[in-house]
Amino acid sequence: MIATLAALVMQLAGAGAGAAFAADDPTITWAASPANEAGPDGRTWVELELDPGESTIDHLAVRNLGAEEITFTLAAADGYLTSTGRFNMLPSDQDSTDAGTWIDVAETVTVPPAGTEIVPFTVKVPANATPGDHAAGIAASVYSVNASETGNRLGVESRIGFRVMTRVSGELRPALNVAAISAGYDLSWNPFAPGAIDVTTELENSGNVRLEVPVSTAESGTQSGSEESGAPDPVQLLPGDRRSTIVHVSEVWPLGFAIVPVEFRPMVVEPDGGVELMAPISQDIFVWTMPWPHLLILLAGALIVCALLLGRRRQAREVERLVRDAQERGRREALANGAPVETGVPAETSA
Template structure:
């Protein structure tokens, strides 16, 4: 089993029975590290350029590092990585040629040249690769056979000259999360699928405006946008709190975008906009409304029953009065005499 990792900064790696190895790999000139974090190139098809990398051995012993290059990509969390050693590169990773190993003295730095050669038939646009220095250990301290490769490197971005075609595809869905407290609002969750369908790198920033507040994608910040290579797909989530259920709702979604140039500058493009529809049924409020209606209906039926009972009692009293007035034995009078008699 091989476990590989890729770091863009100095890292430490402990091999069984040896002291830890700490090293760093950065772009450089012929004299040493030149302050760049990665290499950005712009070349014609068929052109080549010579570059350099510096391997700094920060440990207390001499170390021989393996040097590799491979196709590059961004992970779902937005970190740059390169294909592991057991995966075959088919793109920009095979454009890079250099020595396969370098031995660096303890505390020393070695500058290694490498060459990037663009094929004659390379398509215009951005192509990503990674370059790394690695060490490999076989076997663990407990006797297990576990191959571990640890890599430290940086990205090599090559823009092949030609027609630049930026394009971004977006699909979004939304769902409503109900708060069962009728006096509290719920929330909306948006899932946004983004795909760079063009041929150049894009910086994108998904967000929505709800209740006069801007809500970005989870994990993004104002100063940090997502970066998509050509062909990259990324799914992001936007959580919008304080959304009152209003039945059928429409949430506006905006993805700001720009083309990342080889010099690192970003050229803004028109944003991609879409309206996302969702059902936000006010179940708690409807339950309260139904309860109130049932209460009012009960009160109304009770009032109606009492009114009917009162009418019935009045009618019975009237009927009793009429019977009493029409019966001489009950009234105590003989018809036509005008005299009353006392009965015993």
């Protein structure tokens, strides 16, 4: 069962907008699920395989978990996957153009307290429907109105429903396109610890059937997550979907560069829940992993060594200068006292 919430905010003129929508009304709790004529049948959602022009009848169970009789609005709409891979339906103020228009269901159903009503609905595929998977949803909703702090009346439509997936027979063309791929290296704050690589990919379902796509790298074996945390693995893609995924590769030492093999293993999701493997797609991506902290440490060490060597050299030159000055002073003092001074010239000898 997929629970969705669509908020339609509007201003309602006048204070007498209906006591049934007052803030102190009892909380309404309900559930909706696929069913057969006898009641809920354990399915999470509806999977159908139909030919163009074919129709079938299925059932919806609406359970009222509250203590008062409630009239629910029933509606179908086109389905889609959010950026986190969750299924949702178009809000009621948007027109459906695909499988949501194929579903015919009663406009309302009244359910007694703690009761369940089984409602049939018809799915009729147009004769000109394109082959492949088409997503829709069907939901039971209630409408409530609350007053805001400014006194405006805010309307909220709350929906609970499930998806209806219809595969139309014909030529099925599973296809996955890796639209973009990039990677970046994150250095560790500790220069003596490895960093990590994040590989970001843009996956596009360019075929006409639903795909599941596990993404992994040889280094880590880590599978993908979505751009927003919480996406399921593998990545779910309806026909035409395009979604970003991130593969995190840990324990990567900064050795200047790294080549990361990335593998995509797309699978076609069958209506019976099985999968059909497609040919894997592999790409190698080059990543700079420059060891900047390590280079800075080496540079600092080299500067310290150079400073020490230069200091010792200056000290040696200073000592030599002091020795020369002392020798020169001694020579001048000796000359002033009339003492002979060695000039370094050897004396002549007679034969």
